[in-house]
Amino acid sequence: MASLQQLQYSTVATTNFHMPFYHSSTSSSTTASSPSTTRSSPKHMETRFALKTPTFLMSLVFLIQASLVSSFVLLCYYLAWSEERVEGIEFYPESIDPFLCSHLVYSDASEAADMSLWKEDDSYQRFNDLKKKNKNLKTLMGYGGWAFDNSRFTDMAEQQSTRTDFINAAIDFLRSHGFDGLDLDWRFPAFEDSPASDKGLFTLLVKELREAFEQEAQKSGKDRLLLTAPVAAKEQIISSAYEIPEISKHLDLISVMTYNFHGVNDKFTGHHSPLYPGSADYKYNSIEYMLTYWRDKGAPAEKLLVGFPAFGNTYKLSTSQNDLAVPVYGGGSPGPYTGKSGFLAYHEICAFLKDASLQNIYDQMVPYAVKGNEWLGYDDQKSFKTKAQWVKDNKFGGAMLWALDLDDYDGTHCKQGVYPLTNTLKSVLGI
Template sequence: LHLFHTKTSFIIMYIDSASTKLVCYFTNWSQYRPSSGKFTSGNVDPFLCTHVIYTMATVGPDHQIATVEWNDEIMYKNLNNLKNVNPVMKTLLSVGGVDSFRFIDMVANAANRATFIHSALLFVRTHNFDGLDLAWDYPGHNGSNAEDKQRFTALIQELRAAIEQEALDTKKTPLLLSAKVAALRSVIDIAYEVREISRYLDFISIMTYDYHGSWEKVTGHNSPLFKSYLDKGSHMYHNIDASVSYWISNGAPAEKLLLGFPLYGRTFLLSSTETALGAPANGPAAAGPYTREAGYWSYYEICSFVSMAKVGWIDEQSVPYATQGNVWLGYDNKESYSAKVHWLNSMNLGGASVWTLDLDDFQGQFCSDGAYPLVNHLRNSLGKQAVLI
């Protein structure tokens, strides 16, 4: 039970599962979406998530952490000022993403890593973050060599040591250290020393989405809970159950793992009259008017489509899909979120991570279901509710 006071009222926050995290990412590029799709740190609800992760910072050519957008520091301040409203909320700064190639030179030797670590700890303290999130997509991939698997472990180990020393020196609470990691075992094997990095990280957000998309020739769901009867070969592992189980079998403690919940769906253009899972497809549907990326629709864009589409349910994967004309959409809704929460509880996972807040109906303008309908449902399903008195 947490009781704290704002200027106008008291808020009582009940947390039924104290160990359960709800970690919510949001992106600094969502500020460029048009009209009602525009999202800034001012749109964050400070009572919605246990942890909010600002995405993204990058690694500069001098191996130091660096901003990306012109107004990042303004948005840092606006986000972290929300802790004056809810002191329980934690914030982290994520580094990596599309600029992940910059990790390659930074991790190459101990001196470069030390430069980054010193700059990163100073940076997150200066801007009042509670921790750092590593989002390298991925060690051993995209120009990264095989040795970077071990160098990533070294970076994490050295970060942990520096964090503990900094806390001793400053007498402050130690900074949090997390990572956003791959879900496919073919990537995991090349990228991570799972047992070693898990030892030094506070929590690990598995990207349990993007299992299927318009790059494939048949329809498949973005984030299925289990495999389908159609899955053969390596596709047998393109599901949440397989991914999380693989992380655990390789030595990751279940309580440090967070299940990734996407707030978007992926589309296909059907190339025949078939509409079921595994139907022939050829490319993506048109981009949504706000996210403006072919094959990728935010939940608030999905609401408009689903209201006019034929909605189905994939029983063996516990996820919905929708079709209209030649468009096939695999997405998540409250029912699939509930199924995934039930499963993550059965696995004793540490909680959930959300990609991303700016893709939910954050202002309640599209889905006629209030602000943040999916994340609020996820929060309540995890056993967390805030009560205003």
């Protein structure tokens, strides 16, 4: 396969790599079992390319190359704080296989709101050096995140002058450090402590970022910077936070965070990332429902990425019952490496499973496990494969993985090879 990789990333032929690879059709298939998405259909792959040379030999090389490039996206998060894990599980930019994902996001929610004040860090260069090995790889800088206070976004977005300052600083930072785009992670506009006006301000910010990126590309002669965003997968937040048709015009990719349908604050057991609605759960707590919702509200299917978790959620059971929707009283025991109650990385899950009772939620196509009084909802290679095939069958844009360091990246904990979950997505999506 090494020779195929070399051919795939040959620079002999020229393609428009500055734009994401999208499907040429945005139509949706239907079946009797579902009015809006396809649950089972023939394998489908479309490849989009532009021929730039008149010679037969060059054309032939390019045709072979194009046949090896996926029309789907696999966007993977690298968490900057993963370098600070306990000894033996540190994860660095050099730990990343540069051929694993089509897009990589460097996520660091600890920096200042003003990107011009961000301290220099050699990990930015080390991260972008991955493109020396894979010239098709796209890297993005994450801005915001779960630890980023909403008021910092509000203060930046509410005035034209502060938005312009932010946009100019973002462009300078991305260009000077070799990133290909910005991942805008506002959680969440016009929700909870974020004022209602932030809904329109988020739209305006996205619009002005895209326009500035286009203008900068025209002036510099460089490929346009990409603009992506992770978004909510709960109706209550979505209706409050987003003007979906408008933001969809300006974002290149929209990552739906379909892995927080349940959590340790719940009173009952439930899987955090089921594919389909279940008989023991609300219909809106599923990937199928939420991706259909985003699409039907105006987001093009080819821009929507399904969120895949390389982690599981654990609960302490309150009774002897141990199936779905049974009472719990908090999160399960912390993992030895992540150290957070109610949360296990996949490389920690494999140890949990060794002496556990393994079960499947057949109508939701995901597994769970029980050990003593602890309940674990998780994903494995089989559930990832099923979900990724669903992404393909329904012609969505691809997958988003949270996050690379949570997978068994060196293959020592699960004995399933390196990056077993991420490689499953790569294989099914043809990355």
